[in-house]
Amino acid sequence: MDWVGLILVPFIKGIVILLILLTGTAYLTLFERKLIARFQVRLGPNRAGPYGILQPLADAVKLFLKEEVIPGHVNKPVYLLAPMLAMIPALALFAVVPLGPDIELFGRRIPLHMGDINVGLLYIMAIASVGTYGVMLAGWASNNNYSLLGAMRTSAQMISYELPMGVFIASLLLITGTMSVVQIVENPRPLWAWIWLWLGFPFYFITVLAETNRAPFDLPETENELIAGYQTEYGGFKFAIFYISEYLHMLTSSAVVATLFFGGWRGPFAEQFPLLGIVYLALKTVFVLFLFVWVRASVPRVRYDQLMSFGWKYLLPLSLVYLAITAVLVVMLG
């Protein structure tokens, strides 16, 4: 049995990816704060280290040193389980994202992804939905009106927007003909497919915004009406976990979007130099993250009824029309 290939390599790969993801998440908060400041013609954090590059570290130390408080009225096991349930899916989502073509290391062929699942797209959908449980259980376990309302909104929002998201992914599936994310990146796509996918991209991106609870769909934590929604009863490290998982979710979703819609690690010379593929993927991910922040800086939060009516009355029919046209296009051009 190939112990090295089965256990050691995935283990090391997993640790490296975890470290990259968590560091990336920390710096994503700085990226967002800096960028949103520039959108508002401000400077943003610039006191902790040059250009504020130590700000995430300062934030982390502050949150870790806080007292761990468990309020008396909460459902304790569920209350403690919820942050983990929010974080783990956000991390697990990244497993199917290919970082680059296979590399040769110590005479061994190592694929630059955690797992090439033949139902990768379904895996992404499924794992992204599990993240909802963290939020819902947090709201439920907190035994607090605001938390519960936030959690209720989350579940409604996720269910409404997962549907069009699934349909858009089905359209993608029609074009690529495979569910494996690695295959989706590696199979060449005809030009009409790229153009057609980019036409649908804004709508898919809206569902991603809703899925990650980002502005303008950050209703679960509307601070002006729900204090902080499901996070209200959480403090210190447990709050940090929620905070990290939100940004982690954003990061992994961006990577998935970059992989599905912008060709993942593909780029000039990426085949010859596998590490260049990682750079391309990072650049594309940062571009999608820029879109996230750009939307947050531009659009006010939607009302709850607007959220629902947009999801069910516009986005779902649109996605179905998109699916139908994709099917026709695939038959005619493909």
Added chain:
Amino acid sequence: MGLKDLYQGGRAITQALGVTLKHLFQPPVTVESPDREPIMVYPRFRGRHYLRRYENGLERCIGCQLCEAACPTGAIYVEAEENDPENPVSPGERYAKVYEINLLRCVFCGDCELACPVEAIVLGHSYTLANYERRDFVLTKEDLLNPPEPNVIVRPEE
């Protein structure tokens, strides 16, 4: 109906994105005062007080205590004493032996400035008045006679 709404909403959001993108490329308006950049103040800006001297080095304050009387919050405390004719501190008969201003009480109204007959007490441009200790907020005569150089740009009045 529905398609029209969708079009209008999409247009509005695109416009909003355009506005923010335009602002992204503008230089920030933030003034990193007071430690990195000076702030712009008008000449009549009322900041921290200071006591003036004549050109020959004599203190202007004659210890009349009119500022103390004029102060609406009682932030000023003056103790006057007779001048020694051989070695005068001020040109008048008396001078201020103790002159204290409690900045925690002061409302920077400028009434002391107006009340002073010899233009001794003046509100300057220094505005960085934060401190760690309560007692440090009480300006003594030493502090008032040797004011810190304010990090400001005085802009012309329109």
